[in-house]
Amino acid sequence: MKKMKKRIIRALLSGVLACSILCAAGCGQKSEGKESLTVFSYGEYMDPDVLEQFTEESGIEVKYEEALTPEEMYAKYKSGAIEYDLLCSTDYMLQKFINEGEFQKIDIDALENSKNIGDRYWELAKAFDPENEYTVPFFWGTLGILYDTSRVKEPVDSWEVLFNGEYAGEVIMQNSMRDTYMAALKYLGYSLNTNDENEIRKAQELLVKQKPDVQAYLVDEARDEVVAGNAVMAIVYSGEAYLGRQYNENLEYVVPKEGSNVWLDAWGVTKYCDNMEAARKFLDFLCREDMAKKNFEYIYYSTPNEAVINSLSDEERADETLVPPVDATENCEVCLQAEPEINDLMNELWKELKAD
Amino acid sequence: MKKTKTMNRRTLLASPYIVWVIGFTVIPLGVIFKYALTGQEGGFSLENIGAIFDPIHFKAMLFSLEIALGCTLLCILLSYPLVMALKALNMGRQSFVMFIWILPMWMNFILRLLAWQMILSNNGILNFLLTKLGLEALPLANTGAAVMIGVVYDYLPYMVLPIFNAVAEIDEDIIEAAKDLGANGFTVFRRIIFPLSIPGLLSGIVMVFVPSMTSFVISDILGGGKLQLIGNVIEQEFTKSSNWNLGSGLSVSLMIFVLLSMAFTTKNDVEGKGSAIW
Numbered sequence: 096m097k098k099m100k101k102r103i104i105r106a107l108l109s110g111v112l113a114c115s116i117l118c119a120a121g122c123g124q125k126s127e128g129k130e131s132l133t134v135f136s137y138g139e140y141m142d143p144d145v146l147e148q149f150t151e152e153s154g155i156e157v158k159y160e161e162a163l164t165p166e167e168m169y170a171k172y173k174s175g176a177i178e179y180d181l182l183c184s185t186d187y188m189l190q191k192f193i194n195e196g197e198f199q200k201i202d203i204d205a206l207e208n209s210k211n212i213g214d215r216y217w218e219l220a221k222a223f224d225p226e227n228e229y230t231v232p233f234f235w236g237t238l239g240i241l242y243d244t245s246r247v248k249e250p251v252d253s254w255e256v257l258f259n260g261e262y263a264g265e266v267i268m269q270n271s272m273r274d275t276y277m278a279a280l281k282y283l284g285y286s287l288n289t290n291d292e293n294e295i296r297k298a299q300e301l302l303v304k305q306k307p308d309v310q311a312y313l314v315d316e317a318r319d320e321v322v323a324g325n326a327v328m329a330i331v332y333s334g335e336a337y338l339g340r341q342y343n344e345n346l347e348y349v350v351p352k353e354g355s356n357v358w359l360d361a362w363g364v365t366k367y368c369d370n371m372e373a374a375r376k377f378l379d380f381l382c383r384e385d386m387a388k389k390n391f392e393y394i395y396y397s398t399p400n401e402a403v404i405n406s407l408s409d410e411e412r413a414d415e416t417l418v419p420p421v422d423a424t425e426n427c428e429v430c431l432q433a434e435p436e437i438n439d440l441m442n443e444l445w446k447e448l449k450a451d
Numbered sequence: 452m453k454k455t456k457t458m459n460r461r462t463l464l465a466s467p468y469i470v471w472v473i474g475f476t477v478i479p480l481g482v483i484f485k486y487a488l489t490g491q492e493g494g495f496s497l498e499n500i501g502a503i504f505d506p507i508h509f510k511a512m513l514f515s516l517e518i519a520l521g522c523t524l525l526c527i528l529l530s531y532p533l534v535m536a537l538k539a540l541n542m543g544r545q546s547f548v549m550f551i552w553i554l555p556m557w558m559n560f561i562l563r564l565l566a567w568q569m570i571l572s573n574n575g576i577l578n579f580l581l582t583k584l585g586l587e588a589l590p591l592a593n594t595g596a597a598v599m600i601g602v603v604y605d606y607l608p609y610m611v612l613p614i615f616n617a618v619a620e621i622d623e624d625i626i627e628a629a630k631d632l633g634a635n636g637f638t639v640f641r642r643i644i645f646p647l648s649i650p651g652l653l654s655g656i657v658m659v660f661v662p663s664m665t666s667f668v669i670s671d672i673l674g675g676g677k678l679q680l681i682g683n684v685i686e687q688e689f690t691k692s693s694n695w696n697l698g699s700g701l702s703v704s705l706m707i708f709v710l711l712s713m714a715f716t717t718k719n720d721v722e723g724k725g726s727a728i729w
Binding site for chain 1: 572675
């Protein structure tokens with residue numbers, strides 16, 4: 096998920112939105128005669144070959160639309176400029192889509208290859224899709240600490256290292272509200288989905304106290320800064336940690352024992368889709384071992400596709416950044432939509448933290 | 452008869468621009484104002500416009516102002532010596548130096564900022580050189596100073612160009628005359644070149660002050676997400692908090708503020724010649 100490499104482009108979001116409203120009439124039309132699907136996902140979240148091969152095999156044309164963040168995706172979807180047939184988003188945003196009745200039920204059992212998706216992941220998906228009827232898992236991973244073993248004395252296993260001031264000026268936090276609050280909430284022993292104002296205020300206190308020790312709040316660059324040795328540790332996604340370790344073998348990744356966020360991206364079929372048959376073909380195609388493998392090798396986030404996991408080398412399978420083990424995610428939670436008041440409070444506190 | 456004919460042709464020529472102005476200025480502005488003047492639950496509200504006085508937003512605004520004023524001032528101070536040096540060169544060289552000067556602007560703006568991030572980071576190029584020279588490393592990364600360097604670097608050409616154009620227009624005879632009458636170099640600059648360059652200076656100020664006041668990318672990249680300009684707050688409201696009403700409200704307040712400060716800047720434009728923008 097959160098492939099926000101070019102997050103700056105969000106600056107252009109408003110412009111893009113304006114344009115998409117202007118071209119609403121043109122883009123929304125489906126090409127006649129030929130079957131086609133408009134899919135909406137994150138940028139660079141899929142091997143382009145997979146789409147090509149799908150068109151080759153099924154004769155169904157695919158228009159790939161992309162967004163950088165779940166929020167941007169929601170805004171674009173809701174603007175109604177383009178009628179997307181399928182959409183791949185992230186746990187809490189999927190929950191929002193489902194709750195707002197934007198998705199159609201999918202007959203998962205009819206997807207021949209859906210059995211490739213392990214039970215563990217269907218369980219995870221229940222956090223936002225309790226009956227497993229709206230979404231098909233695509234990628235997943237954890238959030239943890241990537242640290243430089245050459246500059247950290249003892250092994251890291253707790254969020255405490257970020258907050259105890261021992262690595263003042265060497266810590267990089269996520270420049271994303273929920274992820275940063277997650278670390279503080281989990282460290283304090285609370286749920287990352289807490290709706291208790293006091294718990295959030297306590298987390299805020301901790302984060303404000305921590306701010307002078309924080310080198311920067313970054314998103315994708317977080318990994319690069321640790322790789323380059325500009326910082327000792329950073330909160331990163333497991334997939335990013337995998338890539339980081341390819342560049343710097345001194346790096347180690349840990350999911351703290353207090354637990355963390357486990358994220359899951361999945362596909363849903365929107366209410367605009369009038370060709371369920373084609374949508375099912377597409378989803379089934381994505382679950383097929385060879386295609387799932389292609390996608391996995393394209394971005395190296397953890398795949399829920401057990402057929403792919405089984406095909407990995409022993410070394411790869413033992414890599415916790417690629418295949419997070421069951422016990423590492425024991426205390427982890429899927430991030431869910433916060434209550435509106437809590438969300439507003441967090442937004443407000445986040446601004447306060449940044450202004451401090 | 453002839454006159455109306457040319458008028459018609461002119462109107463015809465202007466029509467694409469009218470469409471442009473309506474489509475890309477008037478309508479978007481209208482949308483922003485509509486959002487700014489409605490509350491999140493709908494209905495008219497002035498709350499979003501007034502939100503600028505919220506301590507957090509106000510602080511971000513003051514910081515933006517500080518960056519914008521500092522940037523404008525530094526750009527002015529850096530521009531004049533360069534322009535004077537350029538003026539001393541002959542035509543061919545002048546355009547060559549100018550070409551070199553604007554060359555980086557053809558490179559993507561984000562790339563240039565990322566390069567600055569590399570230069571200023573803890574183990575970056577600058578600190579590498581400093582330590583090699585036996586000096587203390589400068590912890591510039593993710594500070595206000597880094598943001599200031601970024602804005603000055605990015606907007607300096609927008610100050611140099613209009614000032615240079617204004618200065619290049621000055622009749623050489625006037626300067627000769629002043630010299631004949633015994634003015635030294637500094638007096639020539641103070642009494643002739645500077646006053647005559649004011650129209651250029653004013654458009655330079657507008658072109659530097661406004662974007663540095665409203666920018667958010669620079670502070671995000673070079674400030675490490677620790678510094679919050681008003682642009683960052685607005686960005687957050689649009690992209691993360693999904694509160695377009697507040698975001699628009701803050702944008703409108705910012706716009707009003709910029710307009711006021713511009714009015715203040717151009718008030719002394721005695722000649723009425725005005726800058727290119729006004």
